[in-house]
Each structure stands twice: as C-alpha cells, then as structure tokens.
Amino acid sequence: MNRKSWRLPRRTFLQGAGAALALPLLDCMGSETGPRPRRFLAVYFPYGVVVRKPNDEQSRWNWLPQQPGRAYKFTKTLSPLAPHREQLSLLGGLSHPHGRRMGGHDTADIFLTAAELKGDQLQNSVSLDQLIAARHSDATRQASLVLSTDGGVGEPTRASTLSFSRTGQPVPAENRPQLVFDRLFGAEEGNRDSQQRRLNQSGSMLDTVLEHSRSVRRSLGEADRQKLDEYLAAVRQIELRVERAQRWLDIPKPEIDSQGLHLSADDSTPQELIQTMYDLIYWAFRTDSTRVATYQLGNMNGATSIAGKFPQLLGMGKQLHALAHGAGKGKGGEELGRWQQFLSTQLAYLLQRLQDTPEGDGNLLDHTIVLYGSSNSTTHRNENYPLLVAGGSRLGMRHGQFHQLDATTPFSNLLLTILRRLDVPAERFADSTGDLAELL
Numbered sequence: 001m002n003r004k005s006w007r008l009p010r011r012t013f014l015q016g017a018g019a020a021l022a023l024p025l026l027d028c029m030g031s032e033t034g035p036r037p038r039r040f041l042a043v044y045f046p047y048g049v050v051v052r053k054p055n056d057e058q059s060r061w062n063w064l065p066q067q068p069g070r071a072y073k074f075t076k077t078l079s080p081l082a083p084h085r086e087q088l089s090l091l092g093g094l095s096h097p098h099g100r101r102m103g104g105h106d107t108a109d110i111f112l113t114a115a116e117l118k119g120d121q122l123q124n125s126v127s128l129d130q131l132i133a134a135r136h137s138d139a140t141r142q143a144s145l146v147l148s149t150d151g152g153v154g155e156p157t158r159a160s161t162l163s164f165s166r167t168g169q170p171v172p173a174e175n176r177p178q179l180v181f182d183r184l185f186g187a188e189e190g191n192r193d194s195q196q197r198r199l200n201q202s203g204s205m206l207d208t209v210l211e212h213s214r215s216v217r218r219s220l221g222e223a224d225r226q227k228l229d230e231y232l233a234a235v236r237q238i239e240l241r242v243e244r245a246q247r248w249l250d251i252p253k254p255e256i257d258s259q260g261l262h263l264s265a266d267d268s269t270p271q272e273l274i275q276t277m278y279d280l281i282y283w284a285f286r287t288d289s290t291r292v293a294t295y296q297l298g299n300m301n302g303a304t305s306i307a308g309k310f311p312q313l314l315g316m317g318k319q320l321h322a323l324a325h326g327a328g329k330g331k332g333g334e335e336l337g338r339w340q341q342f343l344s345t346q347l348a349y350l351l352q353r354l355q356d357t358p359e360g361d362g363n364l365l366d367h368t369i370v371l372y373g374s375s376n377s378t379t380h381r382n383e384n385y386p387l388l389v390a391g392g393s394r395l396g397m398r399h400g401q402f403h404q405l406d407a408t409t410p411f412s413n414l415l416l417t418i419l420r421r422l423d424v425p426a427e428r429f430a431d432s433t434g435d436l437a438e439l440l
Contacts, residue, residue, distance in 0.1 A: 048376030061337025104380025151175030
C-alpha cells in the first residue's frame with residue numbers, strides 16, 4: 001500500500017513547559033523547501049606556499065603536486081587531506097589578472113571580488129559570498145557568517161575580511177568564538193515584547209540618521225560626500241540586520257550541544273581558535289542558520305597580523321611572514337610546509353565533520369562548496385594561486401583530480417562556476433570568460 005510521505009513545515013517547533021525548540025532540517029521537510037540548501041564557504045590563508053623545483057629535496061613540502069591528473073600524489077603539505085581525495089580538486093595556474101599588477105600584500109582584498117585596486121583608486125566591488133548570500137538569505141536567520149583572525153575590516157589593501165558589500169564596502173569580520181556562538185545560538189535578552197521594543201527603537205534611530213543625512217549630503221563637497229556615502233552604507237547594513245531580526249523574532253534560535261567548543265579560545269591558542277571557528281561554521285550550516293561563510297585565517301598586514309605569531313606558538317619557529325620569505329632557500333621549505341600541513345589538518349577536520357553528517361541523498365559536504373586557498377603562490381607573487389575546491393557533488397561539482405590550468409585563465413572563471421552551482425543566475429563575474437569546465 002502506497003502512502004504519501006509525512007511532511008512538516010520547515011519552521012516547526014517542539015512545544016512544552018512554556019518553551020519552543022526549533023527542529024533541525026529533517027528529510028520530511030524537503031517538499032516544502034524545494035531543493036536542499038546550497039552552501040558556500042571560502043577560507044583564505046596569507047603569504048602563499050612552498051614552490052621548489054622538482055629536483056630540490058625540499059620540494060616534498062610543495063603545496064601542489066608535481067603531476068596533474070587523477071593519479072597525482074599528495075605532497076607532505078596536503079597529506080592530511082588524502083582521505084578526501086574524491087571529494088576535492090586541486091587547482092594550479094589561476095590568478096586574478098588585476099592582481100598580477102598589484103603589490104604583493106594587496107591581493108587578499110580582491111580574492112573574492114577580482115577588483116582592481118591601484119594608486120588612490122581603492123574602491124572594491126562586491127564579493128562572491130555576498131552575491132550568494134543575497135540569493136539565499138531569505139531562508140536563514142543570518143545572511144552570511146563573516147569570520148577572520150584579525151576581526152573588523154582592517155584597511156584598504158590590508159583588509160581583515162574577505163567580504164565586501166554591493167557598494168564595495170568591507171563587511172566587518174568577527175574573531176571571537178563566544179560572540180559568534182551568541183549571535184547564532186545564544187539566548188536573547190528579555191521577553192518578546194522587550195526585544196520588539198529594542199528593535200523598534202533601533203529602527204527609528206536609523207530612520208532618523210538616514211533622513212538627516214539627505215539634507216547634510218547636499219551641502220558637502222565631493223570628497224566628503226564619498227566619505228558620508230561609505231558611512232551610510234555601513235548604517236544600511238545595520239538597518240538590514242534590524243529588519244532581519246524583526247522577521248525572525250518569533251522563531252527560536254536552534255539549540256546545539258556546545259560541549260567540546262572552545263568558546264574562550266583566542267589568538268594565544270591558535271589550534272583551538274581555528275578548530276572552534278570551523279566548528280561554528282559547521283553548526284551554522286547544519287542548523288541552516290546561514291548558507292554562506294567566509295574565514296580569513298590571517299590578513300596581509302605583515303608583522304602586525306595577529307595570525308603572524310601562530311607558527312611560533314605552535315613550536316614552528318619564525319613569525320609567519322618570515323617563514324614565507326624564507327621558504328625558497330635552505331630548509332625554509334620544510335618550515336613553511338609544516339605550517340601549511342597544520343592548516344591542511346584543520347581543513348580536513350572540517351571536511352570530515354561535513355561528510356559525516358547525512359543530508360537527503362548525500363551528506364552536508366555534498367551540498368556545500370568549499371573554496372580554500374591564497375592569492376600568492378610564493379610570498380608577494382600574485383599568480384599561480386594555490387587553490388582547492390571541495391564538496392558540492394550533489395550540486396554538479398566533479399572532483400578527484402589536480403588540474404594545472406593555463407595561466408591566462410582568470411580565477412573569476414572558478415568564481416563564476418561556483419556562483420552558478422549555487423543557483424545564482426549570472427552571465428559573468430568580474431572579468432570571467434566562462435565556466436571552469438574541468439570541475440563540472
């Protein structure tokens with residue numbers, strides 16, 4: 001006897017004892033939400049990797065393998081990712097054409113935008129993640145999760161965030177696990193009425209600021225108008241957050257088991273900090289709190305970058321920038337290689353968590369595209385980016401190979417491919433010339 005599958009609305013709660021608990025995304029909710037959620041994560045590391053000639057003994061610490069194709073051999077640096085061979089692709093040869101003409105410390109800003117920043121023209125453009133977030137944000141409490149080690153926005157060409165709004169303004173990144181957890185899963189202060197009052201008050205203040213700005217703007221010169229517009233763009237982001245919070249006011253935040261999360265981790269405990277950020281990304285995706293995340297493991301601000309001391313704290317010797325500069329001589333390859341191997345281990349941890357979580361006809365990783373890499377090959381060299389793409393097998397991605405691509409192929413072709421796989425209609429992205437067919 002055939003019976004119709006039992007279906008539940010996506011926003012279903014367990015009621016009892018005066019409390020409401022949101023259910024996780026269940027298979028029986030599928031028909032009302034259409035296709036499974038499509039997710040995106042971008043992770044960036046600074047200063048490049050080891051690139052030594054094949055006959056150099058230190059070449060075993062190279063990031064990319066020697067031979068392209070399906071039969072490639074993982075280097076020591078990427079060896080922790082070997083169990084995920086069939087869920088990932090390695091890419092060499094790609095870069096942003098505009099980035100090739102920029103300073104060696106400047107290109108993290110354009111990793112997800114492909115913009116051209118030169119001279120006093122430092123206006124960025126929208127980042128890939130924010131386009132994806134705009135497409136999917138109506139379905140989630142948080143439009144996107146923007147994380148970095150340094151936090152905030154940094155400064156032009158030394159940004160501490162990978163994310164940029166439609167007007168090219170940097171989206172501030174969070175670097176404290178406890179605050180990220182509270183935003184995603186923490187209890188709201190006060191009852192519903194008091195929360196509504198606070199949101200109404202915030203909305204009224206923002207309306208007043210925006211209204212007053214119109215009269216002020218008319219009396220300003222061109223340079224001051226630009227500065228005011230940048231400020232108002234940030235105010236608009238706050239306004240959108242208030243509007244989103246009002247829409248989700250009657251929907252409880254999901255509850256998760258926070259045991260094992262090192263929410264007090266900070267820049268003095270790099271392994272716990274990175275792993276906890278990955279854990280929070282995992283839980284944000286698993287609870288469908290957001291479908292888009294970016295994580296900058298370190299900015300390109302030289303010796304002042306917070307992540308710069310991480311190798312020393314982990315017993316790997318030099319400060320990160322110095323490791324990168326020394327990677328091309330003597331045993332410097334092994335020194336930087338061990339740091340990159342550590343980062344590979346942390347990434348493998350996240351991929352395993354995603355893969356171990358069933359979802360529909362596959363698992364969480366099958367419905368998530370992970371982009372991992374840097375905008376330097378060796379430090380200060382803005383070409384032949386070391387790149388890895390994982391996941392998304394249920395979104396049309398094909399993996400299991402190392403692709404050494406033509407150096408004339410813009411990195412934006414990969415970004416356009418990701419954009420389309422995540423159901424964002426686009427004729428092109430920045431300077432793209434078409435899809436990266438090798439991954440489809």
